[in-house]
Amino acid sequence: MSGQRTTASGGMETAFGFRKVDEGEKQGLVNNVFHRVAERYDLMNDLMSAGLHRLWKDGMVSWLSPSKRPGFKALDVAGGTGDIAFRIVEASGGQAEVTVLDINGSMLGVGRDRAEKRGLAGNLSFVEANAEELPFSAGSFDAYTIAFGIRNVPRIDRALSEAHRVLRPGGRFLCLEFSEVEMPVLDKVYETWSFNAIPRIGQAVAGDGEPYRYLVESIRKFPNQENFAAMIRRAGFSRVTWRNYSGGIAALHSGWKI
Template sequence: MSERKTTHFGFQEVAVEDKARRVADVFHSVAAKYDLMNDLMSGGIHRLWKRFTIELSGVRRGHKVLDIAGGTGDLSYKFSKLVGPEGLVALADINASMLNVGRDRLTDRGVAGNIVYNQADAQYLPYPDNTFDCITIAFGLRNVTDKDLALESMLRVLKPGGRLLVLEFSKPKHNMLEKIYDQYSFKVLPFMGKLVTNDSESYRYLAESIRMHPDQDTLKEMMENAGFSRCTYHNMTGGIVALHYGVKP
């Protein structure tokens, strides 16, 4: 009898087939107040991180863009303006609650006509080969069970010359900053989660998932192994967040 395959869910070891369900439970719980918590957790700085992602994307009129783990639609909103009526933005998220919040939010902001919403798993993207000019995944890759499989799936649906941008929490570059960040992540975040969403455990998981995510150089190597070229990354806020970039040859 073969051994049951496991992966990490935060600091816990869980069966591979259980991780997606557990991650889904986390985001079902926090979806309604996800944006508010992002602003509180980062002091609003997440908006600057996302703005830099938009600038590096090179997206322009007529492009097709895939926003994976697009959640409440911050990036999709900006991309919909850039691609214009000739272009298309696909906002994809594996979590129905997050996707519904994103759809409602963008509809309220008047976005229509050039955006579609897909409940989709990053590991098995439901799009034809060579479809998109740009793919972004912001604060979502660390929640994917098989990151290598997801990167290969992203490469497949990108057009040759298309860009992948991965915005994700990473490893701080200075020991003192890392110590302060650890205290903040494991003490303050769960407390804030309890106050705002009445859910400290989901934010404890989010802090743990950040620590289990590959560091900057490891993720760059994973992108290269998946087949991306010209891979690089930019540290932001002392390496607390990194933006990785790669091109489909």
């Protein structure tokens, strides 16, 4: 299977990196990857982004600008280790209530431990569930965030539809994801770094290069900015826009439920 990007019409359902798998098989394979890297997830993101993911996440929460009034409710999906949730609580002046949802119990375990150490456990709840079938009623949240998680969801269209369903009218969808580099030269440099260096560093640092190889390949398969924006619009969101970070290495997508 080639590294060609999937389009707005789909294709991620059966793409485990560059390998084609049966529909229904991908979720278990992805789960195994994250069980293996949960304890070193922040290190993994540092490797994948040369540390820039921290600034991108700050930018994501700044753009969200969570309300500092009591009662602001956010759902952070695929956010097991709590990186985005902690930022939302802090940006809200400690007012926001954030539900951290992840399909992977190992990732949630890391997040719970980190929340306790930061003294933020009172603002957070942790739920093990699937992004394609959220266990919440319609209109439950003011914001839905997902950072570096949507490309690991087999049926992205279902996840987007669920995001729209659980947001209240006027609610905000924000998705931060690795994307298509749009700067000449940087695209070649980044691709060489990704495919050659990252799995080797993962092997050296974490003792396991295979999860990093999958993650690099999954970035290359993910729809580009315009195609992903089209999927967000198709899920029912309005005023869909995106911002590129670092020349398109990552893109932050925004949409509103009107």
